[in-house]
Amino acid sequence: MASKPSKKAYLDLQNSYRAGQRIGYADIAQIQAYIFTRFPATYSVCLKIFEKYSASLQITSILDWGCGIGTASLALSHFFKNIEYFLIEQDIQAKTYATQFLKHFHPDNPVQTSTPKNVDLSVFSYSLGEVDTWQLVLDEIWPKTRYLLIIEPGTPAHFKRLLQMRDYMLAKEAHILGPCCHQKICPLKDNDWCHFSENVARSKEHRLLKNAERGFENEAYSYMLFAKEPKVSDFGRLVAQPRLHSGHIDLKICSKSGEIITPTIGRSASNYKQLKKNQWGDTVNIAPDPD
Numbered sequence: 001m002a003s004k005p006s007k008k009a010y011l012d013l014q015n016s017y018r019a020g021q022r023i024g025y026a027d028i029a030q031i032q033a034y035i036f037t038r039f040p041a042t043y044s045v046c047l048k049i050f051e052k053y054s055a056s057l058q059i060t061s062i063l064d065w066g067c068g069i070g071t072a073s074l075a076l077s078h079f080f081k082n083i084e085y086f087l088i089e090q091d092i093q094a095k096t097y098a099t100q101f102l103k104h105f106h107p108d109n110p111v112q113t114s115t116p117k118n119v120d121l122s123v124f125s126y127s128l129g130e131v132d133t134w135q136l137v138l139d140e141i142w143p144k145t146r147y148l149l150i151i152e153p154g155t156p157a158h159f160k161r162l163l164q165m166r167d168y169m170l171a172k173e174a175h176i177l178g179p180c181c182h183q184k185i186c187p188l189k190d191n192d193w194c195h196f197s198e199n200v201a202r203s204k205e206h207r208l209l210k211n212a213e214r215g216f217e218n219e220a221y222s223y224m225l226f227a228k229e230p231k232v233s234d235f236g237r238l239v240a241q242p243r244l245h246s247g248h249i250d251l252k253i254c255s256k257s258g259e260i261i262t263p264t265i266g267r268s269a270s271n272y273k274q275l276k277k278n279q280w281g282d283t284v285n286i287a288p289d290p291d
């Protein structure tokens with residue numbers, strides 16, 4: 001795999017992200033810095049999203065657009081076995097890593113480095129937001145795919161862009177599988193944004209590169225999953241971590257009717273036990289009892 005990562009490469013990578021100049025990697029040292037500092041987070045987020053949706057998707061091929069070292073494909077391979085991989089990546093060295101990782105871990109599965117005529121799932125994992133002409137990319141890919149997943153960092157600025165992508169896809173008659181349980185205007189107000197959080201373990205190298213002491217970090221992310229076919233929606237999605245108190249839980253739900261509701265569920269409610277187990281990002285299928 002990667003050799004010892006360099007702190008300079010990590011700092012250069014970070015600085016170019018912060019300056020908003022990031023498209024790809026300057027050299028192989030930056031790819032290695034990415035593997036140690038960003039890949040654990042983007043991979044964990046991909047795993048979390050696929051874990052949520054894999055049971056309801058039928059997938060035998062993936063287009064991993066802006067694949068980097070193959071993050072989304074590697075994550076998807078945990079849930080689906082016989083997959084054909086199509087990798088699109090402008091950085092030749094990153095694409096070589098992606099191809100070699102997939103061939104190593106899945107020697108029997110075809111790995112292509114071209115855009116397919118048709119594909120089941122197209123994934124843009126932290127990549128579409130790097131492209132100013134993202135509309136053209138969606139114009140090209142949407143007609144070829146059954147499902148389309150866009151993942152972006154969970155910041156207000158990235159979410160604003162994701163909402164523009166959502167509008168663009170709805171105008172193409174796409175159906176949203178998640179996180180929204182509706183196709184209406186996003187009910188979150190200007191100072192709020194729809195995001196989720198994944199706890200990511202930090203390796204020793206990761207901590208050294210970031211001068212970090214904690215053995216984990218929280219990765220905030222936002223996403224949109226679209227399909228050609230509609231689905232019957234759940235009641236709503238938890239858009240914040242439920243707050244457990246003694247005897248009641250406070251929830252924040254984006255509902256099927258396109259509204260944010262903040263019910264308080266008391267111990268006597270019939271769905272209290274079930275709702276107590278639910279986590280930020282889960283769908284809740286039972287309308288909360290009024291307390």
Ligand SMILES: C[S@@+](CC[C@H](N)C(=O)[O-])C[C@H]1O[C@@H](n2cnc3c(N)ncnc32)[C@H](O)[C@@H]1O
Pocket residue numbers: 023024025038039042043065066067068069070071072088089090091094124125126127130131
């Ligand atoms: C932040 S990295 C994400 C990598 C990987 N998908 C992940 O989740 O870890 C964004 C990737 O998109 C690639 N990319 C950006 N613009 C691209 C373009 N126009 N065509 C192909 N790849 C592109 C970059 O080279 C980079 O590898």
